[in-house]
């Protein structure tokens with residue numbers, strides 16, 4: 001049983017295979033958080049609660065002995081105005097101007113399966129692999145009810161959370177802040193790992209100690225952003241990849257978000273995660289309800305690798321939806337870095353023909369096929385095929401590519417518009433902009449008001465027309481600028497604070513309509529590379545372009561940071577030209593291939609210009625990738641050497657099939673020295689008592705994991721080595 005209730009003591013325990021989460025209705029009906037950590041069976045943990053004096057801290061009026069201050073007690077869902085002086089999860093302004101919501105326990109329900117949200121994406125259950133606990137809290141004065149949902153995926157060691165706020169009163173209230181997750185840990189000293197970055201340098205790993213200052217990070221970019229990712233980790237000081245306690249948190253959301261982490265006055269730790277509250281406010285009318293996005297959390301007592309595996313398994317199996325997630329994913333060739341805007345149908349066909357020979361089976365036509373777009377100054381919004389540029393209709397081009405035996409994919413940037421476009425001329429009021437002011441431009445473009453139904457309908461019709469006109473099997477859904485003008489003409493002045501969230505709801509509505517209508521089309525997310533790499537997008541698009549930076553060496557850090565939460569099967573990763581277009585670095589073909597193989601593999605270069613030697617190598621790599629794709633996508637990922645560790649001149653990772661019969665190890669040298677030592681790497685995740693074959697040698701699992709493998713002596717420019725390992729009895 002995943003959910004255990006002690007009705008007498010009002011204790012709620014969520015049990016997963018290796019973790020326990022416990023809450024209790026405490027003094028005066030407040031819901032306290034007791035514990036989240038390594039699994040504990042049959043224990044009321046309320047003895048951990050603070051029962052000392054409140055001193056000068058504010059305590060509830062009903063408290064006869066001056067105890068029970070909410071700033072000292074661990075809260076399940078801290079709220080404004082109740083004497084909790086940390087970062088609260090819920091802040092409202094009532095109709096009379098008061099800033100208080102005092103939530104007390106009302107009741108609970110245990111539901112079979114996993115709850116879902118009405119307007120937001122969320123994790124889903126298979127064959128009852130999840131159970132739901134719903135706890136209802138109420139403020140009896142203002143008549144506001146809050147439902148806390150917990151989705152318990154027992155076998156996956158994952159718990160999801162959602163919050164639904166209902167206004168049962170006669171008056172509208174303003175929600176000023178609504179977080180999806182708050183967690184108070186009574187004891188412990190923690191570090192925080194978060195993933196920050198910028199364009200072409202996404203998801204850098206940073207580990208910092210938790211302090212008494214509130215650490216706040218998030219995004220005000222309108223997208224989850226390259227600046228910070230919503231996924232972050234709290235961990236014991238001594239936790240490593242292989243040992244120690246750690247907690248991971250992430251949000252199923254693609255817009256502005258905010259996370260906080262702080263130490264309280266009694267050294268308790270609090271973290272919160274949810275919608276960004278900068279400029280946010282939401283009018284909740286009488287009878288209305290508000291859903292906060294879903295959050296997901298997991299705990300591992302055996303280090304960061306296990307934490308990542310928990311997230312990877314849940315994301316692959318309980319979030320991504322698409323026919324491609326269980327079958328082979330195509331190897332794509334994208335023409336962006338091959339041609340940029342400068343192409344014709346003939347050129348595209350030449351690239352596709354050459355790419356077919358190296359084993360690619362999906363050709364993707366990137367930016368520049370629509371309106372009169374020949375650079376990035378015009379035509380976004382005019383999703384009409386430029387037949388003059390292609391020299392034929394889309395259907396003719398797709399038919400030719402299909403005849404080669406390749407599928408066809410196409411690029412869109414639906415949320416955007418250029419001033420120089422038919423769409424802008426017809427509907428200047430569809431753009432997000434402040435009245436009487438000139439908009440800020442970014443890459444020469446403006447953002448459409450996705451909260452508007454007319455905009456959603458226009459995009460649905462335009463995209464559907466293109467998809468219906470030819471045999472298109474893939475869409476790259478791009479979004480290339482931050483959103484800065486939060487003003488919609490369809491909202492009243494008082495409701496402008498709702499726009500940030502309404503934008504994301506509009507985007508999800510459109511994506512939901514399109515993915516339902518075209519269930520066989522593979523969607524890949526993109527946002528100037530990886531600026532919207534989040535669980536919200538992954539619910540619709542099972543793969544995301546990880547970064548516009550295709551340099552294999554820079555990618556080591558980007559893919560390493562991304563791997564903490566997101567599985568290999570979600571990370572778009574391509575072989576591009578050398579010298580690299582972003583940083584000019586020269587790398588050998590095999591290193592570019594080995595790095596691209598740790599993702600949804602593809603090519604992003606002019607194949608017609610590749611040397612015969614490179615083409616031959618490419619075909620070998622593509623064939624090998626297809627052979628091991630099932631293992632790399634569904635297996636377990638191990639970070640062996642960190643690229644953020646300055647003491648290392650190599651980076652290494654390993655993928656192991658779930659049955660531990662196959663594995664792939666990759667090392668890449670990021671620097672070389674004179675008289676180099678051999679690189680020795682200890683492998684992980686194998687069966688210690690099994691025999692494994694590497695090339696023509698047999699090793700025991702024990703030896704590979706404890707003594708390690710002797711690998712190359714790195715020489716030359718960024719050499720790399722990839723080793724395929726197979727259980728000896730399984731070798732064919």
Ligand code: GLA
Pocket residue numbers: 336366367411478480526527528529545548
């Ligand atoms: C963004 C994407 C690229 C490419 C260009 C096209 O930068 O990240 O992959 O599609 O847009 O304009």
